[in-house]
Amino acid sequence: MQLIDSHCHLDFAVFDPQREALLQQWRRLGVCHMVVPAIGEVNWAKVMALAEVHQGISYSLGVHPWYVGDQSSNAMANLRQHLAARPAGLVAVGECGLDLRSQVPQAGQIEWFEAQIGMAIEHQLPLIVHSVRANDTVAKMLRRAKPPCGGVIHAFSGSLQQAQAFWQLGFRLGVGGVISYERANKTREALRAMPLEALVLETDAPDMPLQGQQGAINTPAALLPLVTLLAELRDEPIMDVAKVLCDSTRQLFQLADPI
């Protein structure tokens, strides 16, 4: 069984001491590819370098809504330049989006998200979208701009209606640790009812551990319990679920077939 992690922050320092050993361990578990989203100028070079050094790693470049206030005045121009150069391994724009929780600074979020949607359109790339308490606003912005390559609503949390709206806009839904939490009933129901082709797997490692693993460092090894949970939730054979989600992720990010 092959599994792809469509969203993991492998560049984070917590993985520095034993990244190579961990990658080998995850590969043995069937994790054949990982997409590493950037969060801002601060890690663009690092995610690019990771993909150059290790096989089976792709990345996105962009600015996460939490960090829009930390970017230099040249950040937008620099991002455009990187995307235009289209380095090998670059598969998306992001992680970008909106986080409308009151504890997150709001200044600049809309402008940065709008700009990154524009860049995705210009450079024909999918978007990796962070949407927290913002699904309806995000859907409205995407409906207006209609990015042709779609993307993924990472760590989707929301109603079936919201899930369907994103899927109609060409966006898949990132299925992660959320489905292991019983209180996330609305989201679990939505992910149970959506077509399998609308879903991709993700861990958001090192964050978002499965229920019962809180406090531990999450890793792409969690894809196995995740796909098991999703198959149980949908009452479908695990091999089928794994295969469809793997193909769907490859299609979305235009990933080459495994060697």
Ligand SMILES: [Zn+2]
């Ligand atoms: Zn993330």
